Amino acid sequence: xxxxxxxxxxxxxxxxxxxxxDGPPVSGFTYTDQHGEExxxxxxxxxxxIADFIFTNCDTVCPPMTYKMADIQSxxxxxxxxxxxxxxxxxxxxxxxxxxxxxxxxxxxxxxxxHMLTGYGQEEIETFAREEFQSLVNKPEDADQVLHGVxxxxxxxxxxxxxxxxFTEEGVVDKIIDDVEALQ
Numbered sequence: 001x002x003x004x005x006x007x008x009x010x011x012x013x014x015x016x017x018x019x020x021x022d023g024p025p026v027s028g029f030t031y032t033d034q035h036g037e038e039x040x041x042x043x044x045x046x047x048x049x050i051a052d053f054i055f056t057n058c059d060t061v062c063p064p065m066t067y068k069m070a071d072i073q074s075x076x077x078x079x080x081x082x083x084x085x086x087x088x089x090x091x092x093x094x095x096x097x098x099x100x101x102x103x104x105x106x107x108x109x110x111x112x113x114x115h116m117l118t119g120y121g122q123e124e125i126e127t128f129a130r131e132e133f134q135s136l137v138n139k140p141e142d143a144d145q146v147l148h149g150v151x152x153x154x155x156x157x158x159x160x161x162x163x164x165x166x167f168t169e170e171g172v173v174d175k176i177i178d179d180v181e182a183l184q
Contacts, residue, residue, distance in 0.1 A: 023160055023161055024160065025158050025159035025160050026041065026132045026133075026155070026159045026160070026161075027041075027128075027131075027132055028040070028041045028042065029041045029128070031088075031117040031118060031119040031120055032097055032117065032118055032119030033097065033100075033115045033116060033117055034097050034100040034101040034104055034111065034115070034116040035097060035101065036097040036098075039115050039117060041159065044084055044086070044155070044159060045157075045159070046157050047082070047083070047084050047157060048082070048083045048084070048154070048155065048156065048157060048162075048180050048183045048184065049083055049084040049085065049086055049154075049155045050069070050072065050083055050084070050085050050086070050152055050153065050154055050155065050176060050180070051085075051086045051087070051088065051133070051152070051153040051155060052065060052069060052086075052087050052088070052151065052152050052153070052167070053087070053088050053089075053090050053125075053129055053133075053135060053137060053148045053149060053151075054066060054087050054088075054089065054090065054116075054148075055089050055090050055091035055094070055095055055146050055148075056089070056091070056094070056095050056099045056100060056102075056103040057091070057094060057144060057145075058145065058146070059145060060145075061150050061167075063106075064167070065150060065152075065167045066087070066103070066104070066106075066107045067107055068152075068167050068172065068173065069085060069087070069107075069114075069152070069167075070107040070108045071173050072085070072152075072173050072176055072177070073085055073108060073110070073113070073114060074108075075173055075177050076177065076180065077110075079177065079181070081177065081180050081181055081184060082184070083113070083180045084113050084114075084115065085113060085114040085115065086114075086115045086117065087104075087114070087115070087116045087117065088117050088125060088128070088129070089116065089117060089118045089125070090125055090126075090129070090137045090139070090146045090148045091122075091139060091146050092118045092119065092120050092121065092122060092124075092125055093121070093122060094144075095116075095118045096118065097118060097119075100116035100117075100118060101116070103116070104116055122139055125137055126138060126139075129148070129149075133149075133151075133153060133161070135148070135149040135151060136148065136149060137149075150166055150167050150168065151164050151165065151166060151167070152164065152165050152166075152167055152172065152176060154176055154179045154180065154183070156183055157183065162179060162183060163175075163176075163179050
């Protein structure tokens with residue numbers, strides 16, 4: 001019994017310890033933002049950023065995900081924390097810069113630190129999401145909806161995943177704010 005209690009205590013202690021991100025940084029990319037301008041991963045170097053995958057004609061999770069991300073954005077500003085937001089479109093052939101801009105305007109008036117990206121092919125974003133974020137993206141043939149994950153990724157200044165949360169997770173906004181603050 002004593003050994004079991006020691007094992008439990010050590011396990012809890014190790015679980016409480018923070019860990020450094022150990023994965024490689026996200027590979028470099030250059031896409032097009034909601035203003036029709038080129039946006040490159042080099043613009044995120046040395047910055048904390050939060051990423052997700054969405055599309056503008058989504059019938060289910062994308063509007064509430066984007067609403068939650070807008071809540072994160074306003075909380076960051078209220079607390080004086082600096083972080084960029086990057087939303088990758090998973091339906092790039094439909095999501096033009098204009099559509100991304102119109103979609104974002106439904107959730108925030110301030111897009112100064114929010115980059116909604118397109119300008120790549122469907123296969124490219126599916127590969128990018130899978131290889132860089134271990135996230136499934138799949139647009140079935142003849143469908144207007146795209147299957148994709150509902151994760152928010154907090155990225156460190158080196159472009160590595162620091163933490164990730166399902167957007168429906170209880171307290172997700174506070175958890176992400178805490179992570180951004182820890183990285184500052």
